[in-house]
Amino acid sequence: MNLMEYQGKELFKRAGIAVPRGEHAFTPDAVGTFIEENPGEWVVKAQVLMGGRGKAGKIKMASDAAQGRRVAEEILATPMPPNRQNPQGEPIKSLLVEEKLDIAKEAYCAVAIDRAARKPVFIVSRYGGMDIEEVSERHPESIEKFPVDTAIGYSPFIGRALAFAAQLDPGYRKQFPAIAGALYELFFRYGAKLVEINPLALTSDGRVIASDAKVELDDDALFKNPEFAQWHAVLPLDEDETLAAQAGVGIRNFRRFPGDVGTMANGAGLAMATMDAVSNAGGQIANFLDVGGGANAQRVRNCYELVVNNTGATVFFINIFGGITRGDEVARGVVEAMRETRSRKIPLVIRLTGTNEEEGRRILAQAGMTPVETMDEGASEAVRLAAEMRG
């Protein structure tokens, strides 16, 4: 779960990391009222998960209440335009009004998870305010990393070492170790996969302030902080994620594509291999769907309906290799789905093997369905049927 900037900054504040003075607002009036009561130079920023707000004109300056109202209206008038990562764009539902900082320098500081080292890792660069991808292309030598031994945790020497190695401006040096320590604490306290300050601003009066906040929380750790359920409710799910959640599978377990061969498999690896198999057989995939482990009849039925009602699938290839998922349960789910669903009926190609496969095949046979033997055979049969449906 990725947090909005204002949510990330709330966590920064709790951790003791300085953020710009400001107010989270939902309407132009609220922006105007806030500026009226707090005269000065303000920045009005759209609260979205997408990047590229500045270029899209979704960050604007305001010197008085009237201007604040006007720029807020302008920002809220249209959604974030689509880009390559977010082809649907993103609606703008709220704004952050923040003091305009007099910035002298911008740096970058993040804590992420280094998969290979199996440790949290600090990433620091003296170049901030642009995407870290861009920094790594233009100034790769500027990126300093420090993997942290979890048995020791953070110690200020790490912050000092990073500040020197990354050649941060001397103005940062005194405050940086405490900021890095707070960031590390926050990373563990809230179960984050990434906490990023970009830019970490050094103001001309010598303050070090987190000018932006990017926080990605581990969905598997959300149970440790029940308050995040409310935070989650305001976050935009894309259509695929919403549909997946409604069907009772993980939000990353379902993704649609433009093709006509619907797919479902148990396990992400097999689901990806199933898509690859359909492609190899010359077909066009309608979706990715991992039904998950231990799927019961109800879940299988939900998944059938998820695919037939929401994708362009004209044929549905179900590929189950049972380990913890039991073949008889899957078979029962398919039979029930076909019997009870009011959704449109499309031809099924079912590959069912592994745990309790005999019982599963018996159930399918009783319902007049014939499972195929292998994944490639199933993929070819599904592609053949899809071609037939196209006529």
Added chain:
Amino acid sequence: MSIFLDKNSRVIVQGITGAEGSYHADRMVKYGTNLVGGVTPGKGGQTTPHGLPVFDTVKEAVEATGATHTCIFVPPPFAADALYEAYEAGITFAVCITEGVPVHDTLKVVGTTIGMRIIGPNCPGLISPGKALVGIMPGHIFKEGRVGVMSRSGTLTYEVVDLLTREGFGQSTCVGVGGDPIIGTTFVECLREFKNDPQTGALVLCGEIGGSDEEDAAAFIAEHLPEMPVVAFVGGRNAPPGKSLGHAGAIISGNFGTPQSKIAAFQAAGVPVADRPSDIPRLLAERLAVRA
């Protein structure tokens, strides 16, 4: 021989009275695993339907049975605790089946339980065919033989093994290392063990997009196992760019993580990459023929 597990390994199940724990304990016993007991706090003193003793703590289980291996079936919030308890009790080999363990819990566990080999979390476990099964793999598709198999996916492993068995390639040990970003045992760590296993005469490695385990494995094979016939598969070539691949994660691993990067790394190490799982047996036969 085999790696990590043989018929003498003394195994307990943590969470043995739960639905999944008891179901799979039964299957492990039927496969021939030397399952010596289980743990469920509050149910100590009971016995399982097989007459296996249930203990309140791992320490008691280890003292009473001499167990060295554990298989963990507890809900995600308690997985780290179960692993720490196993470590403190002297268990040296732990398989964590649980899916959905917070990544920070795993980070701390793997960073502190030095000396205990962990497989997973979010994995199907492992099997040394004909000897023992620890986990949730469907035993009947495996056959004893000489091919070592390692995979990040559960069900894809079964797919590949089924194909190998049908083509007459038995397996020495099959390890499902797990699908989480942080896992206790990587491909390279499996390769180190396979390298020293006299039963293993060929390897199949099933990777997928994301992370750099495949690239690391390719480099290890090139340096330490140049004579070993190895075939790889990389799942997810048609997958959309994963959200978790973005940003700082991508920075850490540079250009690693894409299917192209992984395929190129294997090819540079002289390891053929199968376009589809069903090509694996043929490629393996070719590699073995070249060697002979």
